[in-house]
Structure formats: C-alpha cells, structure tokens
Amino acid sequence: MKLIEAQGLRVSLGEHPVLQGVDFHVDPGEIVTIVGPNGSGKSTLLRTLIGAVKPQAGKVTRKPGLRLGYVPQKLQIDATLPLTVARFLSLPHRISRAEGRAALEEAGAGALEGRPMSGLSGGQFQRVLLARAILGKPEVLLLDEPTQGLDQPGSAAFYRQIEQIRARLGCAVVMVSHELHVVMSASDRVVCLNGHVCCQGHPETVAQAAEYRALFGTGTHGALALYRHEHTHTHDHAHERGHDHAHDHHHDHAGHGH
Numbered sequence: 650m651k652l653i654e655a656q657g658l659r660v661s662l663g664e665h666p667v668l669q670g671v672d673f674h675v676d677p678g679e680i681v682t683i684v685g686p687n688g689s690g691k692s693t694l695l696r697t698l699i700g701a702v703k704p705q706a707g708k709v710t711r712k713p714g715l716r717l718g719y720v721p722q723k724l725q726i727d728a729t730l731p732l733t734v735a736r737f738l739s740l741p742h743r744i745s746r747a748e749g750r751a752a753l754e755e756a757g758a759g760a761l762e763g764r765p766m767s768g769l770s771g772g773q774f775q776r777v778l779l780a781r782a783i784l785g786k787p788e789v790l791l792l793d794e795p796t797q798g799l800d801q802p803g804s805a806a807f808y809r810q811i812e813q814i815r816a817r818l819g820c821a822v823v824m825v826s827h828e829l830h831v832v833m834s835a836s837d838r839v840v841c842l843n844g845h846v847c848c849q850g851h852p853e854t855v856a857q858a859a860e861y862r863a864l865f866g867t868g869t870h871g872a873l874a875l876y877r878h879e880h881t882h883t884h885d886h887a888h889e890r891g892h893d894h895a896h897d898h899h900h901d902h903a904g905h906g907h
C-alpha cells in the first residue's frame with residue numbers, strides 16, 4: 650500500500666497557479682527527491698501532501714493513521730521565548746534526556762542540547778526540527794531543502810545521516826533539494842517539478858531526460874559527470890570497445906561546463 654498518493658492536484662495560491670495536474674506517490678521506505686527551479690511549486694507540493702494546503706482540484710490520500718515528520722524550510726518562533734533545544738524537543742510530549750540526546754545526535758545536532766532556540770542558525774534550526782521529527786517515529790519524513798546553506802561535504806554527510814535514519818526507522822523520505830549532484834546519487838527516485846511533473850524515475854534516467862536537461866541544462870556537472878564517471882568504471886574492467894567512447898563523452902561533457 651502507498652503511504653501517500655496524490656492525483657490530479659491543482660493548487661493556486663492567491664491568483665497564482667502553482668501546481669497543475671500533479672500526480673505523486675510515496676512507497677514505504679523509498680527516498681524520493683523533488684527537484685525543480687525556484688518557484689516551481691516544490692514546497693507547495695510538500696505542504697499539500699501533509700494536508701497544510703488544500704488543492705482546488707485532485708486529492709491526496711494518506712494511509713490511515715500515517716505518522717508524518719515534516720521539516721519545513723523555515724519556521725518562525727518567537728525570539729523572546731526562552732526555550733532551550735532540549736525543552737523544545739520535549740514539547741508537547743515529554744521525552745527523556747537520553748531520547749532527546751539520541752535524536753539530536755542522529756540529526757547531526759548533538760552539541761546543541763543546551764542552546765537557546767532563538768540563537769540557532771537556519772541550518773542548526775532545521776537539524777533540531779529533524780530531531781523532533783525523528784522522535785515521532787515517522788513512516789514518512791518530508792524535508793524541505795534540508796541541506797540549504799551546507800557546503801558540499803556537509804550535504805553529503807547529511808544525506809548519509811538521512812540514509813541511516815531511514816535504515817533504522819524504515820521510513821520513506823521525501824526531500825526537496827537544489828543540489829542535483831548529491832541528490833542524484835542519494836535518491837531511489839527523482840521527480841522533476843515545474844508546476845507539473847516534467848519527468849521522474851531513477852536518478853540516472855531523469856538526468857538523461859530531455860525535459861530535465863531543458864530545465865537544468867547539461868552543465869549540471871555533478872549529476873551528469875557522476876554518471877559518466879560510473880559508466881567509465883564499469884567499462885574499465887570489461888575492456889570493451891565502448892570504453893574509449895564513454896571516456897570521450899565524459900570529457901566532452903565536463904568541457905562544456907555551463
């Protein structure tokens with residue numbers, strides 16, 4: 650059974666049509682990444698999936714009793730509220746110190762326990778929200794641009810943490826990300842959104858798709874270079890005729906840059 654299934658979504662915000670004819674689903678345990686240009690409706694899709702935005706047409710079906718963990722891109726909290734990270738985690742359900750620590754550790758925010766919420770950076774804040782989401786033992790974890798502001802090694806480390814969380818909880822993960830290079834290798838499925846679903850599938854398939862290339866160009870170093878690279882590897886040992894060929898392509902693309 651699918652954890653979440655959306656069919657024919659149409660969402661307008663104010664006068665602005667944001668999503669049209671969007672179908673989307675989440676299977677148990679999979680990592681799905683939503684990519685797309687700025688303003689393409691990625692955050693709106695996540696918010697519609699969790700029920701925070703009502704679609705004008707279409708419907709979202711969630712498995713009855715589904716446990717969701719949602720980490721928004723931003724969340725306003727009152728800066729004058731004296732609230733430590735540990736206290737924030739035990740609202741509204743009390744948790745033990747050990748549970749709080751373990752969740753922070755798992756979210757990559759181990760050192761933040763005693764810090765005031767109001768003093769956290771955007772990235773630290775999201776880690777704390779992730780820790781809070783983990784405490785709810787979600788079946789689906791939805792993350793809106795969780796690697797924003799991280800450098801490349803930082804994001805790669807973050808994706809490894811997400812995979813560990815998935816392995817331990819067995820949860821599905823739906824993420825929005827701009828970081829094509831890292832995303833492509835960390836996802837089971839990529840959905841490319843631009844108001845509608847342009848293309849979707851296995852990361853490699855999407856990276857090669859004409860619709861994806863039209864949006865992101867062929868200068869997405871990582872995404873394409875990564876796969877060229879893997880491709881040459883498989884041929885390295887095989888000593889096939891195709892080897893030089895693949896190798897040439899690799900340089901070709903790297904050379905084209907943007």
Ligand SMILES: Nc1ncnc2c1ncn2[C@@H]1O[C@H](COP(=O)(O)OP(=O)(O)OP(=O)(O)O)[C@@H](O)[C@H]1O
Pocket residue numbers: 662663664665667685686687688689690691692693694
């Ligand atoms: N409350 C709102 N009222 C009117 N328009 C809105 C509202 N919220 C978002 N929008 C518009 O809807 C469109 C989609 O926004 P959304 O945040 O879903 O895009 P996104 O793909 O997540 O963008 P980004 O990559 O920049 O985060 C944008 O053009 C945005 O300006």
